[in-house]
Amino acid sequence: MDSRIRDHADVIVDHSTDVQAGDRVVVSAPPAAEDLAVAVYERLAEEGATPVMLAGGQKLYGEDRASRAFLRTVDTDDLAEPEHLTALYEETDVAIRIRAPDNATEQSDVDEETNAAYQRAVKPTREILLSTRWCLTQYPTAGAAQLAGMSTEAYEEFVWNAVNKDxxxxxxxxxxxxxxxxxxxxxxxxxxxxxxxxxxxxxxxxxxxxxxxxxxxxxxxxxxxxxxxxxxxxxxxxxxxxxxxxxxxxxxxxxxxxxxxxxxxxxxxxxxxxxxxxxxxxxxxxxxxxxxxxxxxxxxxxxxxxxxxxxxxxxxxxxxxxxxxxxxxxxxxxxxxxxxxxxxxxxxxxxxxxxxxxxxxxxxxxxxx
Known part of the structure; x- marks a missing residue:
């Protein structure tokens, strides 16, 4: 594994969230960020924490294909607080979310009225999430590099220079x-x-x-x-x-x-x-x-x-x-x-x-x- 990925995991666990033994940790990560998720899980085990994984980099506001499908199909009158997710975060000490976008325009055909209604629905959940020791970070992907107009290698260097620092x-x-x-x-x-x-x-x-x-x-x-x-x-x-x-x-x-x-x-x-x-x-x-x-x-x-x-x-x-x-x-x-x-x-x-x-x-x- 690239040593910069392990350094990234160290920063997340030691600096950003200060994970302690016994902490209940929720990690959200899509498949593209698996290497970083693996490194984070190793560090959580070393600290004696108890992690739960939400696959797909679950985001309250929706950015993956499944979220797009839901938001394009749902009747906005049916949008409601995801109380089961709220309950999870109420029992969470640390919330780590790793983004790894492969298509930044995935949500471009979801109308803004629906997005706004969804934002209102998840507001109570977001407030609970923000009361944890939370961290949002990103794993470098080819899709993000393309959006930035950079090669994948150059973008990786850019991301880890910005993240793994003093x-x-x-x-x-x-x-x-x-x-x-x-x-x-x-x-x-x-x-x-x-x-x-x-x-x-x-x-x-x-x-x-x-x-x-x-x-x-x-x-x-x-x-x-x-x-x-x-x-x-x-x-x-x-x-x-x-x-x-x-x-x-x-x-x-x-x-x-x-x-x-x-x-x-x-x-x-x-x-x-x-x-x-x-x-x-x-x-x-x-x-x-x-x-x-x-x-x-x-x-x-x-x-x-x-x-x-x-x-x-x-x-x-x-x-x-x-x-x-x-x-x-x-x-x-x-x-x-x-x-x-x-x-x-x-x-x-x-x-x-x-x-x-x-x-x-x-x-x-x-x-x-």
Whole structure:
């Protein structure tokens, strides 16, 4: 077995989920990720954990052929919480999900209304899942390499460089931005002539994602005060959502709510996302990518949102960990990230001070305030 696969398994079990003896672990993995699943199972045995395997890389939102068949056939009135899956996760300490996509467009002919209805149905299950020590990661496949425009060998190198790294050093690097965001009241994001967005983060908590849940990690993120977002943003990196590519998504906010939107391609997909529920028209997340080993766009949000020189914003659900106990997080059945390229003619301001210009942070070499 490739030593990089065993290293990947070590990171999942030791760093991302900190598996202990007696932990009840659910592992979801499709056949294409069998080598990584085998390595993870060996490590779980060494730690004295009790694993259960869900074949097919079971995903609450559906991405494989079976999920597609179900979503294309089901009457949306029959969609309901999968209470048996909820019950499983209620008894779970650690949930590990390994993606290994072979066809990124498998869901492209499932209508967005059905997808949105399914998101609403599985929301209670997802909330229980997120209360475990969970980790989402990816095994490199030829299909994912093709989508990224890379050879399989080059894509494998890309994935494992992003995953198998010194996460403590990455944590320390990102903590500098966490401290700045936690001390700030207002964030302003400017990029070119199309993006000028302000929001309050007063009282919110910034989380340091260094591979504990998403693997790879490499971002810091927080939740905006829901009604504080004002201005316009053009997401100049494509959004790949349920097999559909949305290009140049544009949002205009007033009093925290999307009041205008458009897209150069697949605007109807963006519309359906925003119509999921009332919370889908508000921002649930502000994230800043800081993983310099992710240096190219691959049409895969798990990697792309961590890319250095980017900011991502998510409409929909806010992570409760970012919100003080005396406030209500933005509630939605959806959470969709979209990316702004900050590498040129761009800046991030905190309370009027520039902390990143053209993708370079104030604590990095080459910063020009």
């Amino acid at each position: 996460w403590e050093t990455q944590r320390e690097h990102q903590e500098q931005m966490v401290e700045r965001l936690d001390a700030a009241d207002e964030v302003r994001i400017v990029s070119g002539d199309e993006t000028d967005l302000t929001m309050s983060v007063a009282g919110m908590k910034t989380l340091n994602d260094y591979g504990e849940h998403n693997l790879p990690g490499g971002e810091v993120f927080t939740a905006p005060v829901p009604d504080s977002v004002e201005g316009e943003v053009l997401f100049d990196k494509p959004l790949y959502h349920n097999g559909r590519e949305v290009e140049d998504a544009f949002l205009r906010f007033e009093d925290g709510e999307v009041v205008e939107h458009s897209a150069a391609r697949n605007e109807e997909t963006l519309t359906e996302i925003l119509e999921t529920d009332a919370g889908a028209r508000r921002l649930g997340e502000l994230g800043i990518g800081m993983n310099r080993d992710i240096d190219r766009f691959t049409y895969n949000m798990l990697f792309d949102e961590k890319m250095g020189d980017t900011v991502h914003l998510a409409v929909g659900m806010a992570y409760a960990e970012c919100v003080p106990e005396d406030r209500e997080p933005n509630d939605s059945a959806t959470h969709v990230d979209m990316i702004v390229d900050m590498s040129e003619d761009s800046r991030i301001e905190l309370d009027g001070d520039v902390v990143q210009r053209n993708g370079t942070f104030e604590f990095e070499e080459g910063f020009e305030g």
